[in-house]
Amino acid sequence: MALIQETDFGTPARPSEHLVTLSIDGxxxxxxxxxxxxxxxxxxxxxxxxxxxxxxxxxxxxxRLCLVEIDGRRGTxxxxxxxxxxxxxxxxxxxxxxxxxxxVMELYISDHPLDxxxxxxxxxxxxxxxxxxxxxxxxxxxxKGANHLDQPKDQSNPYFTFDxxxxxxxxxxxxxxxxxxxxxxxxxxxxxxxxKVAAGAGDFMNSECVSCGACVQACPTATLMxxxxxxxxxxxxSVITTCAYCGVGCSFKAEMQGDRVVRMVPLKDGGAxxxxxxxxxxxxxxxxxxxxxxxxxxxxxRVTDPWREVSWDxxxxxxxxxxxxxxxRHGRGxxxxxxxxxxxxxEVYAVQKMIRAAxxxxxxDTCARVCHSPTGYGLKQTFGTSAGTQDFKSxxxxxxxxxxxxxxxxxxxVFASRLKKRLRxxxxxxxxxxxxxxxxxGPHVRAAAHLPLRPGTNVAMINALAHVIVTEGLVxxxxxxxxxxxxxFIRWENFIADLRHxxxxxxxxxxxxxxxxxxxxxxxxxxxxxxxxxxxGVTEHSQGSTMVMAMANLAMATGNIGRDGVGVNPLRGQxxxxxxxxMGSFPHEFTGYRHVSDEATRRLFEIDWGxxxxxxxxxRIPNMFDAAIxxxxxxxxxxxxxxxxxxxxxxxxxxxxxxxxxxxxxxxFLNETATFAHVFLPGTSFLEKDGxxxxxxRRINRVRPVMAPRSGKQEWQVVSELAGxxxxxxxxxxxxxxxxxxxxxxxxxxxxxxxxxxRLGSVxxxxxxxxxxxTPIMHRDGFVRGKGRFMxxxxxPTEERASRFFPLILTTGRxxxxxNVGAQTRRTDNVQWHPEDLLEIHPHDAxxxxxxxxxxxxxxxxxxxxxxxxxxxxxxxxxxxxTTFHHPITGANVVTTDYSDWATNCPEYKVTAVQVTRSxxxxxxxxxxxxxxxLRRRVLAPDTxxx
Ligand code: SF4
Ligand code: SF4
Ligand code: SF4
Ligand code: FES
Numbered sequence: 031m032a033l034i035q036e037t038d039f040g041t042p043a044r045p046s047e048h049l050v051t052l053s054i055d056g057x058x059x060x061x062x063x064x065x066x067x068x069x070x071x072x073x074x075x076x077x078x079x080x081x082x083x084x085x086x087x088x089x090x091x092x093x094r095l096c097l098v099e100i101d102g103r104r105g106t107x108x109x110x111x112x113x114x115x116x117x118x119x120x121x122x123x124x125x126x127x128x129x130x131x132x133x134v135m136e137l138y139i140s141d142h143p144l145d146x147x148x149x150x151x152x153x154x155x156x157x158x159x160x161x162x163x164x165x166x167x168x169x170x171x172x173x174k175g176a177n178h179l180d181q182p183k184d185q186s187n188p189y190f191t192f193d194x195x196x197x198x199x200x201x202x203x204x205x206x207x208x209x210x211x212x213x214x215x216x217x218x219x220x221x222x223x224x225x226k227v228a229a230g231a232g233d234f235m236n237s238e239c240v241s242c243g244a245c246v247q248a249c250p251t252a253t254l255m256x257x258x259x260x261x262x263x264x265x266x267x268s269v270i271t272t273c274a275y276c277g278v279g280c281s282f283k284a285e286m287q288g289d290r291v292v293r294m295v296p297l298k299d300g301g302a303x304x305x306x307x308x309x310x311x312x313x314x315x316x317x318x319x320x321x322x323x324x325x326x327x328x329x330x331x332r333v334t335d336p337w338r339e340v341s342w343d344x345x346x347x348x349x350x351x352x353x354x355x356x357x358x359r360h361g362r363g364x365x366x367x368x369x370x371x372x373x374x375x376x377e378v379y380a381v382q383k384m385i386r387a388a389x390x391x392x393x394x395d396t397c398a399r400v401c402h403s404p405t406g407y408g409l410k411q412t413f414g415t416s417a418g419t420q421d422f423k424s425x426x427x428x429x430x431x432x433x434x435x436x437x438x439x440x441x442x443x444v445f446a447s448r449l450k451k452r453l454r455x456x457x458x459x460x461x462x463x464x465x466x467x468x469x470x471x472g473p474h475v476r477a478a479a480h481l482p483l484r485p486g487t488n489v490a491m492i493n494a495l496a497h498v499i500v501t502e503g504l505v506x507x508x509x510x511x512x513x514x515x516x517x518x519f520i521r522w523e524n525f526i527a528d529l530r531h532x533x534x535x536x537x538x539x540x541x542x543x544x545x546x547x548x549x550x551x552x553x554x555x556x557x558x559x560x561x562x563x564x565x566x567g568v569t570e571h572s573q574g575s576t577m578v579m580a581m582a583n584l585a586m587a588t589g590n591i592g593r594d595g596v597g598v599n600p601l602r603g604q605x606x607x608x609x610x611x612x613m614g615s616f617p618h619e620f621t622g623y624r625h626v627s628d629e630a631t632r633r634l635f636e637i638d639w640g641x642x643x644x645x646x647x648x649x650r651i652p653n654m655f656d657a658a659i660x661x662x663x664x665x666x667x668x669x670x671x672x673x674x675x676x677x678x679x680x681x682x683x684x685x686x687x688x689x690x691x692x693x694x695x696x697x698x699f700l701n702e703t704a705t706f707a708h709v710f711l712p713g714t715s716f717l718e719k720d721g722x723x724x725x726x727x728r729r730i731n732r733v734r735p736v737m738a739p740r741s742g743k744q745e746w747q748v749v750s751e752l753a754g755x756x757x758x759x760x761x762x763x764x765x766x767x768x769x770x771x772x773x774x775x776x777x778x779x780x781x782x783x784x785x786x787x788x789r790l791g792s793v794x795x796x797x798x799x800x801x802x803x804x805t806p807i808m809h810r811d812g813f814v815r816g817k818g819r820f821m822x823x824x825x826x827p828t829e830e831r832a833s834r835f836f837p838l839i840l841t842t843g844r845x846x847x848x849x850n851v852g853a854q855t856r857r858t859d860n861v862q863w864h865p866e867d868l869l870e871i872h873p874h875d876a877x878x879x880x881x882x883x884x885x886x887x888x889x890x891x892x893x894x895x896x897x898x899x900x901x902x903x904x905x906x907x908x909x910x911x912x913t914t915f916h917h918p919i920t921g922a923n924v925v926t927t928d929y930s931d932w933a934t935n936c937p938e939y940k941v942t943a944v945q946v947t948r949s950x951x952x953x954x955x956x957x958x959x960x961x962x963x964x965l966r967r968r969v970l971a972p973d974t975x976x977x
Contacts, residue, residue, distance in 0.1 A: 279725025408578025414815025435567020
């Protein structure tokens with residue numbers, strides 16, 4: 031294995047159908063119109079020296095190293111800023127050019143430390159390379175003149191350093207921060223000799239920097255450098271794999287020394303990220319080798335006993351024996367399992383197969399239940415496919431973007447960078463969110479409208495938008511006529527035209543001025559391309575499914591489906607939430623969303639799996655909890671999901687887990703759920719996994735192991751062995767064999783194989799005979815279900831209401847540096863940005879309660895209470911408070927309720943009536959958590975203590 035070197039063509043591609051013919055160094059070649067001479071040369075294998083140019087950034091033309099001679103042109107133009115022209119004759123290597131380049135390099139090196147041998151960039155420094163390329167031997171100016179060599183390093187960022195003594199002021203970092211990331215944290219201060227890179231007025235850590243690392247990647251010297259490279263040295267080989275955090279699904283090169291990761295570098299060819307990343311994927315991978323990792327199987331008969339490390343054989347035999355015993359005493363349906371959206375498709379597939387074939391029931395559900403299950407339901411009803419319609423690239427063609435209940439700069443940062451780029455090009459943004467998220471007003475970004483609706487009124491709002499479109503004659507009639515079911519449309523049109531949906535009527539419910547709603551509706555409907563993007567602020571409501579269908583109605587009514595720049599696009603939460611749903615994790619569906627009661631489908635699986643299967647849907651997660659408390663559900667297998675922290679109404683979840691006779695947890699750490707477990711099966715981190723993740727754009731990406739499983743086994747192997755011990759042998763030669771089985775049994779995956787993924791990089795399903803290389807944009811010529819189906823979306827207010835005792839509404843979300851329940855990110859330096867969950871509260875609400883910024887407050891709902899510190903923030907509308915749920919000590923879900931989506935049971939995390947009061951004491955809940963913190967309560971027998 032070698033280090034994968036991606037060619038840097040110097041300037042971005044300029045796709046064009048028009049080719050021009052030119053000659054470079056005597057070679058005749060063709061290049062697309064608009065391409066730079068530098069790129070045209072690089073595409074033909076001719077390297078022109080460069081320093082300030084790189085192909086992820088627009089050309090800048092500052093270093094003067096890339097000069098060329100062009101017949102008929104005066105002087106020596108910079109090849110990075112000169113576009114190709116028909117008949118152009120270019121020379122890249124002449125004596126004059128060599129002398130000029132040497133002169134440029136002499137100037138740079140005269141003001142540069144001469145510590146190449148001990149420099150961390152040694153072997154990976156473009157300045158060093160260029161000194162070699164131009165044949166620099168002497169520096170006529172000497173090294174004693176005025177220089178920048180004694181400037182102090184900025185070490186404030188936990189992941190990278192800034193050493194200005196090595197800076198050549200090429201501005202690549204400044205441009206990367208602006209063009210690629212869209213944060214504009216860096217500037218060049220001063221002029222001429224005094225010019226220098228500045229991160230605001232202070233250091234990086236106290237600037238606007240979000241630590242995405244784009245500047246570090248762009249820097250051609252050791253000025254901006256990963257601390258991991260400084261500590262470990264340059265990597266020697268790399269493996270392409272996929273980030274295991276969010277549903278963007280960024281591709282990375284894991285750059286390695288042996289089996290140690292040195293750094294993660296986003297892959298330029300990555301379909302989802304095209305060379306960009308956020309702080310989590312690029313830097314927060316240290317959890318994989320954290321000392322808290324559990325690497326040995328453990329069992330205990332009672333949860334009050336200490337854990338006992340055992341062999342794999344014993345752990346598997348014990349689990350199988352206990353599961354079988356429960357079934358013997360309480361029936362086949364008394365056990366079940368939960369699959370994880372953090373795991374690979376192959377691992378998820380193995381667990382659901384074990385449950386259906388070895389447990390003999392359909393009691394399988396997935397953590398998608400608590401996030402995007404309404405997406406699956408709503409899009410299937412209206413379009414026929416339980417997935418988003420576009421690829422991420424599509425946003426570059428959108429003219430108006432309707433962003434609902436999503437905060438991409440925190441939740442889906444790499445998509446946010448694409449979105450911001452499009453907004454800087456002139457697209458308009460409409461934000462529907464109670465909270466004033468960063469995209470409402472940020473650097474070089476300003477939303478055309480922010481509709482700060484009251485939590486729980488999404489459906490009223492979208493119906494009002496649709497009402498305007500229908501009653502003001504903005505419906506795309508030809509599209510509806512050609513593509514949608516006419517009877518459903520007429521029914522919907524009559525429904526939505528009713529005055530009860532008019533913005534003026536709905537204003538009292540949503541709190542948003544009618545005129546703002548009308549303006550937003552006209553803007554979206556009038557766009558050449560209108561795109562909807564949404565997140566958990568849509569789905570995690572009692573009407574989550576209704577809202578998804580309402581958005582689909584809106585897109586169909588305006589003809590915004592089936593081409594680039596449009597669509598209805600869920601921003602999926604976890605890395606493989608799309609995949610875990612695709613893999614048959616729901617109790618009513620086999621892979622590819624086919625109902626278990628469908629005879630033909632069931633027969634297909636029965637023949638392939640060689641066993642009879644249950645045609646009745648099994649229990650959903652909330653049903654499992656209820657049945658456990660009621661006493662009919664006794665055994666649970668949980669794959670990589672901390673349900674005790676992530677699911678709503680923590681007291682209820684804890685009671686259910688306590689009632690189980692057997693809880694088997696397969697995970698990396700002894701998490702909150704493991705507090706209740708009897709068997710712990712150590713899992714694998716993404717750096718050890720072999721398989722695939724499917725991101726929010728249906729893109730199947732390869733996850734390749736860069737190190738051996740620390741537990742000694744892949745998770746799917748453990749599951750296969752458990753199924754075998756239960757009496758149903760499951761065996762595959764490798765993860766590729768599991769994908770072959772998935773492809774054999776799933777029409778949308780028909781053409782997928784590891785070999786194809788290795789060849790193409792990634793594939794977006796459906797991938798079959800009709801689309802052998804996948805389908806970036808869905809529903810191009812017709813909906814998957816045939817005619818698009820308009821659904822009636824009556825607004826039904828949630829039963830969770832503010833009251834005299836609980837007058838505020840709590841809504842929850844994520845922050846950039848942390849992820850989900852924080853199990854991974856809390857074990858990295860990301861804690862430096864968000865060491866605790868905070869409660870954002872409007873100044874008026876705070877003043878009424880005598881709360882000052884930073885005060886400890888009690889947060890109480892009808893079901894529980896916790897305490898945390900308050901931050902006074904005008905981002906919140908009055909009457910609404912907000913927090914994250916990344917830290918178990920806060921246990922934000924102790925206050926969230928059992929209300930859930932009517933169709934899918936997705937919990938209503940986004941609406942909880944609460945009271946907030948000043949308090950200097952931890953809640954009873956927190957006192958209990960401190961006493962029972964699993965990290966502290968990890969009672970291992972003394973002779974088996976883990977590392
Ligand atoms: S820090 Fe690096 S990228 Fe930025 S100006 Fe200096 S040398 Fe160029
Ligand atoms: S790390 Fe990212 S946000 Fe921070 S300065 Fe560099 S490019 Fe900008
Ligand atoms: S945007 Fe998501 S997938 Fe990409 S690097 Fe960040 S966390 Fe990973
Ligand atoms: S690479 Fe062209 S001017 Fe710097």
